[in-house]
Amino acid sequence: MADAKNAFAQFFEKIQNVFKQPTPQTAQPVAFGEAGLNMKSIIGKLRRYEIRIRKAVNTSMQGDARSVFKGSGLEFDDVRQYQYGDDVRTVNWNVSAKGHGVYVNTYKEEKEQNIFIILDVSESQQVGHKGKQKLDTGKELAGVLTLSAIREASSVGILAFSDQKEAYVRPDKGSKQASQIIKVLYRLVPDSKKTDLTKAIQQAMRLIKRKSVIILISDFIDQNYETALKGMSQKHDLICLHLSDQREQRFPALGIVPILDKETGKKTWVNTNSDAFRKKFMNQFAQKQEELEKICHQYQADYVGIEAGEDFVPKLVKLFKVRKTKRK
Known part of the structure; x- marks a missing residue:
């Protein structure tokens, strides 16, 4: 047990050491949370998530396959x-x-196994309080899943997208790969505010040459991507992590206020006290969520809804347990 703990600590020490190396001048560090966190703090937080997930999964599934991504x-x-x-x-x-x-x-x-993460970094992801936006949660999910994959000696890569390719790290193994992916995630400043899920899925399909576990992390606020999603689920082992913010589900009554579409810049004045508006608003989200979940179920893809800022570890643990059970 002591040897295992020492090996685990050495693994994360290797990752932290890579962050001490000079980075290209083109890299633009961005704040993480209100005060901002350095890479050592980020790695520490992701490490704690990963430990919780692995401990919970392995404790309840003793004697089962080693991989939390079983069935990929x-x-x-x-x-x-x-x-x-x-x-x-x-x-x-x-x-x-x-x-x-x-x-x-x-x-x-x-x-x-080959793990490939597709992360939506469009402007609609930047909703909510700093440090608890959908994008913050998406980065944390991508980071902790990267660490889990590397710990299992799997290859892992990532594509960050808006309506274009914002960043790409080709699949590879090892602690340097984990540090490279996390560094790219937390230093990325997207060039575009818009979203094109279909284009992102098509790009990923061209980049991925072998059957893989594909983890698509997005708020899925887009249109006409369903056909592309079906195609991906038929060729790969797809997991959809659906990000949302509580205001997208339970809009507060604030009177007549302007609502800004962050991707298009369009501003619309609405009466948030109106029962009709509030009902329509909530129904739109519920309908979109139901449609996405139905598509995933129909094509044997996994679906998990995650609210920005919530403790997502229990949901990931449940996901991995289900995957291990149904693929025995």
Whole structure:
């Protein structure tokens, strides 16, 4: 146990040491929270999240596979006769055509997994109090999932997007890779305020050459991305982390006030005391959430709704436990 703890500490020390190296002059550090935090503090916070997740998952799933991302990379193993409840998409039609019954392919988990994170950094993510905006939560999620992947000796990469590619780190392994991704995340200043989910998904599909766990972190405030999302879920093991802010679900009664669309700059005056407005506002969010969740369920992608600023660890723990159970 002591050796394991020492190895764990050495792993994060390697990451922190990389942050002590000089960074390019083009890097633009941004504040994290109201007072701003240095990279050592950020790594420490992400490390505490990662420890909580791993401890909770491994404690309840003793003897199970090592990976919290279980079920990501699958490779062909064998064929067997069809049994009630098998996914029809695994039917091996060539073998079944020989007339000896219906056969399905079986798979085993690859020893090496590829994790790819897609993070929405558009202006709509910057809603809420400083340090507790959707973007802050998104960065924390991306950071802690990066650490989890690296701890499992998996390759991990990231694409940050708005309506264009804002940053990209190609998948790789090791503590230097983790530090590179986290450094890019927390020093990134997006060039564009807009969102194009379809374009981001298409870019990711071109960049990712092998079946991977893809973690899409966004508020999904966009239109006509459903087809692209379906295509990604059919080719990869997709996890959608849906970020929201409490004001998008429960708009406060403030009288007649201007509402600013941060991506377009358009300002609209609305009566927030109006029951009709408040009902329409809440219904729009609920409908969008329901539609996204339905798409994920239909195409066997995982869906988790996360509110900005909340303690997301319990939800991630639940997600990983479910993934381990349903992919046994």
